[in-house]
Amino acid sequence: MKSVQLFLLFLVFTFAAACAQTVALRSSPDAPAALGAAKISKDGNGNSVVKIEVSHLAPPENLLPPRKLYVVWAQVPQGRTVNLGQMQVGKNRVGKFTGVTALNEFRIVITAEDLPAVITPSKQEILTTEVFTVS
Numbered sequence: 001m002k003s004v005q006l007f008l009l010f011l012v013f014t015f016a017a018a019c020a021q022t023v024a025l026r027s028s029p030d031a032p033a034a035l036g037a038a039k040i041s042k043d044g045n046g047n048s049v050v051k052i053e054v055s056h057l058a059p060p061e062n063l064l065p066p067r068k069l070y071v072v073w074a075q076v077p078q079g080r081t082v083n084l085g086q087m088q089v090g091k092n093r094v095g096k097f098t099g100v101t102a103l104n105e106f107r108i109v110i111t112a113e114d115l116p117a118v119i120t121p122s123k124q125e126i127l128t129t130e131v132f133t134v135s
Contacts, residue, residue: 020051021135025108025127031058036095036127038108040134047100048134050074050084050108054095054127060112063124067112072097073121074106077131081109086116107131 020041027034036054043049052072060067070087084099087110110127 019135021132023108023129023132025052025054025110025129027127028125030063030112030124031126034058034127038129040132042134043100047102048074048104048106050097050099050101052087052095052097052108052110054087054089054110055093057089057093057095057126059089059093063112063126065124067122067124068114069112069116070095070126071111071113071116071118071121072099073109073111074101074103075109075121076103076106081121083118083121103134105131105133 020039023038025036033056034054035056039051041049060069072084072087073081074084075081082101084101087095087097089095108129109121109125111121112124112126113122
């Protein structure tokens with residue numbers, strides 16, 4: 001019986017991963033070489049799971065003005081933003097992020113910031129998407 005439950009759980013996770021949608025990230029003039037995409041899927045509770053990978057991302061201290069880190073935001077069409085968390089960037093200039101939000105229709109905005117727990121995004125948008133609906 002336990003093996004049947006494990007198999008069904010495996011099928012659910014496999015199906016969820018296969019249903020992920022990919023959304024392209026557009027870079028700004030502040031980081032023109034950055035290339036990235038977000039994979040968006042639903043978890044078992046109906047939340048949107050956001051997985052981002054960006055390559056060729058300039059260290060935030062190299063920006064003008066210099067910053068300390070990157071923060072990922074979900075922004076609804078009406079403009080309200082939710083801080084999803086800090087994106088980690090390695091020495092190889094690859095940024096990775098995984099976060100969860102209850103929102104179903106939003107765009108992703110990645111900004112350069114000095115603190116991770118800011119409540120409003122800075123004007124220094126580094127990467128963005130169009131508004132999309134999570135299916």
